[in-house]
Amino acid sequence: xxxxxxxxxxxxxxxxxxxxxxxxxxxxxxxxxxxxxxxxxxxxxxxxxxxxxxxxxxxxxxxxxxxxxxxxxxxxxxxxxxxxxxxxxxxxxxxxxxxxxxxxxxxxxxxxxxxxxxxxxxxxxxxxxxxxxxxxxxxxxxxxxxxxxxxxxxxxxxxxxxxxxxxxxxxxxxxxxxxxx
Amino acid sequence: xxxxxxxxxxxxxxxxxxxxxxxxxxxxxxxxxxxxxxxxxxxxxxxxxxxxxxxxxxxxxxxxxxxxxxxxxxxxxxxxxxxxxxxxxxxxxxxxxxxxxxxxxxxxxxxxxxxxxxxxxxxxxxxxxxxxxxxxxxxxxxxxxxxxxxxxxxxxxxxxxxxxxxxxxxxxxxxxxxxxxxxxxxxxxxxxxxxxxxxxxxxxx
Numbered sequence: 001x002x003x004x005x006x007x008x009x010x011x012x013x014x015x016x017x018x019x020x021x022x023x024x025x026x027x028x029x030x031x032x033x034x035x036x037x038x039x040x041x042x043x044x045x046x047x048x049x050x051x052x053x054x055x056x057x058x059x060x061x062x063x064x065x066x067x068x069x070x071x072x073x074x075x076x077x078x079x080x081x082x083x084x085x086x087x088x089x090x091x092x093x094x095x096x097x098x099x100x101x102x103x104x105x106x107x108x109x110x111x112x113x114x115x116x117x118x119x120x121x122x123x124x125x126x127x128x129x130x131x132x133x134x135x136x137x138x139x140x141x142x143x144x145x146x147x148x149x150x151x152x153x154x155x156x157x158x159x160x161x162x163x164x165x166x167x168x169x170x171x172x173x174x175x176x177x178x179x180x181x
Numbered sequence: 182x183x184x185x186x187x188x189x190x191x192x193x194x195x196x197x198x199x200x201x202x203x204x205x206x207x208x209x210x211x212x213x214x215x216x217x218x219x220x221x222x223x224x225x226x227x228x229x230x231x232x233x234x235x236x237x238x239x240x241x242x243x244x245x246x247x248x249x250x251x252x253x254x255x256x257x258x259x260x261x262x263x264x265x266x267x268x269x270x271x272x273x274x275x276x277x278x279x280x281x282x283x284x285x286x287x288x289x290x291x292x293x294x295x296x297x298x299x300x301x302x303x304x305x306x307x308x309x310x311x312x313x314x315x316x317x318x319x320x321x322x323x324x325x326x327x328x329x330x331x332x333x334x335x336x337x338x339x340x341x342x343x344x345x346x347x348x349x350x351x352x353x354x355x356x357x358x359x360x361x362x363x364x365x366x367x368x369x370x371x372x373x374x375x376x377x378x379x380x381x382x383x384x385x386x
Contacts, residue, residue: 092232092279093206093263123202125263127251131230136246137279138235156202158283166205166285168373170260171366174205174285177256178359181224 088145088155090126092137095156096144097123102152113147120153202259207358208281210267210306211290212298216318216348218250220290221264223354225252229266234279249280267302277305286312286365288357290348293317293328303337310372312365316346316357340364 090096098120102109109117112133119132130140147153158166166174209217218229230253233246250266265280267287281287287306291299299315306313315337317328329343342360347353 091283092265093204093261093283095202095204095261097202123261125204125253125261127232127249127263127265128230128253130232130234131251134233136233136235156204158204165365165369166283168366168369170203170205171285171362171369173260174256174262175359175362175366177260177262178355178362181254181256181355 088148089157090141090144090155091158092127092130093125094158095123095125096120096129096148096153097156098152099154102147105152109152112143113152116143116147117152123156202261204261204263206263206265206280206284207361208265208267208284208287208311209290210287210299210302210313211318212292212295212302215290215292215295215298217266217290220288220316220346220348220354220357221250221252221266223348223351224358225254225264227252281309281311284311286314286361286368288346288361289313289315290346291315291317291332296331300335303335307338312361312368314342314344314357314361314364316344316348318346318348340368 098117102113102117115133116129119129124132126140126144127137129135129144130137133140135143144153144155148155209220211217221229229250231248231250233248235246247268249268251263253261253263256262265284267277267280287302289299289302289306303313303315315332332343333339342364344357344360345353346357
């Protein structure tokens with residue numbers, strides 16, 4: 001996308017803030033960040049015209065933009081709607097798997113949900129999903145939490161979830177499993 | 182065959198679908214270049230995955246991505262064991278919470294030529310009451326008793342098992358993980374609530 005049509009769009013966005021979609025918002029972000037050095041003075045008003053994202057989140061965006069696969073991370077946080085916490089308790093080792101409902105609704109899912117469903121045909125941990133989708137852990141937790149609430153994935157709680165240490169039964173299982181390796 | 186499990190046979194757990202699934206994790210810590218990734222690779226037998234996580238903001242207010250390597254192995258048809266490399270960090274403890282919370286315990290790899298590198302990790306696990314074992318890498322057996330004396334002199338609890346471990350050798354890694362889990366089990370038993378102070382019977386090998 002060339003930067004030239006950017007200016008009129010930004011103006012129209014400022015005029016009708018109620019009609020913004022997340023896609024508009026995120027386009028604004030990536031264009032702004034790409035032009036950060038030459039247009040530093042114009043960047044601030046554009047960001048203030050985006051009512052959905054509070055200032056603290058905007059700073060978080062900015063710092064992740066400096067990382068290597070910045071665009072995917074910015075897009076990822078758009079998927080979570082700026083949220084950083086999930087309603088469901090997910091540890092990094094918690095296993096999730098796609099269920100029948102998600103398989104049947106394969107054609108009508110959002111793209112990111114579709115990717116998760118494809119990955120989780122066999123059980124995968126939250127950490128694996130994060131690594132294979134190349135998304136930050138926090139984003140994946142929110143994404144999976146949403147999908148679990150909608151019944152698209154099954155969450156297999158770890159025996160340690162909630163408590164600080166795994167229970168003795170689980171340790172016994174780990175031990176006998178290790179001996180069999 | 183048309184059942185679901187047959188579609189992606191290479192990824193799944195070795196058991197039948199529908200069985201109750203659970204997972205556990207073990208943390209591998211230690212100084213830079215001590216063999217943490219090698220240790221995990223020896224036991225999971227494939228390449229490690231890397232996930233990124235936003236570390237909690239430190240004093241400077243800088244938020245950066247921490248990269249965390251890990252591997253996974255199915256111990257039985259319903260149990261996936263994850264092995265995480267404790268991330269290297271300027272402040273080594275930032276970003277560890279997600280990795281450490283709920284772990285069975287930790288293996289601290291200890292290079293006797295560079296003992297200071299692993300001390301931070303040991304202190305951290307001591308402070309957090311997380312069971313851990315010390316796995317000595319790069320060591321000749323004849324000097325081991327001296328090293329053990331030095332380690333004890335650093336104020337590490339005498340309960341902590343100390344062993345030799347070559348991270349490249351699968352059996353050696355397996356031994357370290359087994360003794361960690363046994364240690365963690367005993368530790369958990371001692372800490373459990375209740376008046377009864379007996380310890381479990383020694384495991385039969």
